[in-house]
Amino acid sequence: MLTLLRTLAKAITGKVDALEFALGIFFGVLLGLLPVGEVDPGTGLLGLNTLWLAVLFVFLVLKASIPMAVLTAALVKLLAILFLDAAAFHFGQAALPDGLAVSLAGAVPGLQLHTFWGFGTAVLGLLLAVAFFVAVYPLMKKRLPLWRERFGKTRLAKALGNFFVFKLIGRLIG
């Protein structure tokens, strides 16, 4: 919760821009929904889903908000356990064509896209991530300057900014 508050505070006080914020959500959705481990035994990288590792790498390379991504991933993982995994699996069962699956299994088996769950989470995750990004980015871009202006003048912002935990995190994050 503190992370969320800190991120929000940073976003509002100008230390995180709208794109960084939206990208954090985008990658958080993907990382939270994609299975971490391999779904088809023996096809992953050291037992891990190569697609998840690839997304993690891209996420670390791009300038995306790490706290926002972690928070979003945790939230999406919770939803996945509740119903999104089942939905993705059934979507994969219904939507994955045999020919494509065989091609993917032969060319890039590590990505797990030839499995029902791997394919379903990848497609569903991408759709959700894009949807969230499209929804959040314009909103944040439009509203953020106004919120910054209003929020920066409030006592809460000053309090948050002066709270030693946030100061410490602020130094660490830079």
Next chain:
Amino acid sequence: MSLIRKGLVAVLLVVVLLAVLGVLFGADALFARALRSGGEAALGAPVDFEDAGLSLFAGSADVRGFRGGTETHPLLGFANARFDVGVGAALAGRTEIETARIDGLRIHLVVDEEGRLSWDPGPPPPQAEKEPDAPAPAPDAEPLPPPAERDLMQIAREYWERYETYQGYYDEYGGFLGGGDDDEDPEEAVRERVRWPGKPDAVAAAQREAAAEAEARGRLWIGEAAIEDFAWITRDARSGEPLLPALASCSLRMLRIGTPPDGGTEPAELSGDATLETGGALSFAWQGSRDGTPNGLRLSATSLPIRELLPLAGKSFPFDVSEGLLAVATEDLRFASDHLSGSVRLELSGAQLAARADSPDVLGVDAGEFCQLLNVALGNQPVAFVLRLGGTPAAPEFEIENQTDIGDMLGGAIQAEAERRAREFVDEQKAELEQKVDEQKAELEQKAEEKKEELKQEATKRIGNLIGGGLKKD
């Protein structure tokens, strides 16, 4: 890049570095564990060794004091082994042994009182399913004797027929060299580990096909290997005798065995030289073709003691053989699945044959009579046969070309027998004649004696009469 981002990347790098260091410094322990579990799975028996080391940088592995089996039922062992392995191939899932050397390899081969080999995993359970395409036994095949009466060839034949009939069972639960699939069902393990497992059937089928193709291509390559100081330790518990002649020395060499990594077509080679403790010698060289031409085999064996080969194939031969020496030599022997050519020369010297109740007649001669004649012939000279091979390995055809002509040999034997019998007859007649002569001589002597006595009495009588007449005149 922010500090936390740099930190995460640093953490990832440290984890990777630790994993690499762990593999490097823990390679020996990992290798030892893999050798133990893999060895036990392959042999179907406990495995132990004094030391095992793996160098990832050098791509080499060493094993010392390896023993497979238990103290009471050992299967095999060796003193030292060193393998130079292709690291790149190993990472790609292939085993490429560039060079290998094994010293002091010992293979234990024991047949127990019930005629069961120590390597036998046992018969399958009654519910085991037969292979639908298992080859049916040949209609003219000789039935095997009871297990306790079989020689090693017959034991091996029964094992092979059993394996072909229940191949699926032995592949799953362990074959004649142990092995078999792991007890854990991989699909079951995935279901436990993965919350939403599953893939299209087409993918599963394609993966099975790819795995089968890879399996067919082979994953093993041995560039060059040598086995020095090899020996087999054999014992037939039914007789307490060894199953095979003891080796005084033996070395084996292998070249280009397995699936060539570069698709080469040079032939695979396996060769060896051995001497027996009894003085015989054995040498062979097998050449496995990769270009479609037939395989080759050169075999040369001299002074093999027949007595020591009896546990191997004595009961497969239709006559009881004892003593003597056997020599075997092949000439341009070539074979493929649909081709068999060349010749095998067998030479028997000093052997003694005896007919059994079920021994067949040979060349129209009663089995017992044949053995008697052959033994006479073998007493005079070695007997050599050349088998000219044809047909296929599964259905071989051969013609016997006699270096020692059987007709001449048996003719000579018959002549010798006739001479022997004539000599016996003459001797017998001679004795009778001599006896008759002696009897007649004795009779004549007796008659002469009687005549002599008679004449003597007559003379005495006449002298008496003459003396009596003279006295009367006086």
